[in-house]
């Protein structure tokens with residue numbers, strides 16, 4: 684499927700069928716998401732693949748009763764880091780060094796820069812917003828990748844993050860729920876599949892400068 688065809692094919696699925704997404708296609712989708720870019724490549728988030736059906740059933744009640752949390756093939760939770768500190772930067776530097784063998788000066792320079800612009804930056808609110816931005820970027824990439832792989836999805840922020848955090852025991856891991864994505868295959872009776880897209884026109888969205 685070509686890109687625009689895939690993006691017109693995809694929609695936020697309301698009702699999933701009971702077909703299970705094969706492990707190989709799921710793996711490709713997760714790999715595409717893993718390759719998502721993030722500022723400085725820091726990836727301040729985790730993806731939780733919730734495989735416990737009883738837990739998924741419980742999460743429905745904390746998702747405004749959206750049944751797809753249980754009745755889709757897979758449930759992914761995008762969890763953002765609650766904050767990032769020096770240890771997080773050090774771990775990133777270790778990965779960077781292992782992949783690119785930085786010399787000592789470059790290593791020190793980058794580590795100091797990340798420390799200065801992120802960790803030592805006193806506005807926690809701003810840093811948390813930055814973390815959330817990175818997480819949503821990965822979510823967006825997952826949606827596009829899924830469309831190209833012909834995997835149906837529904838991104839969801841209609842959830843109660845605090846309750847997800849509690850049930851998934853995220854706080855001790857320094858994580859907090861941002862959004863979920865249900866994955867699988869659309870139910871043949873899901874009427875939303877045939878609804879026309881509602882989007883800004885190209886001329887409304889794209890502003891040429893100068894006009």
Ligand SMILES: Cc1cc2nc3c(=O)[nH]c(=O)nc-3n(C[C@H](O)[C@H](O)[C@H](O)COP(=O)(O)O)c2cc1C
Pocket residue numbers: 693694695696697749837838839840841842862880
């Ligand atoms: C961040 C985000 C959160 C969303 N939350 C929900 C949700 O909780 N439940 C739902 O059914 N759809 C949800 N949607 C789907 C949007 O309503 C849908 O993407 C939008 O109306 C455009 O329609 P389309 O994706 O079907 O083309 C969400 C979409 C995004 C991007």
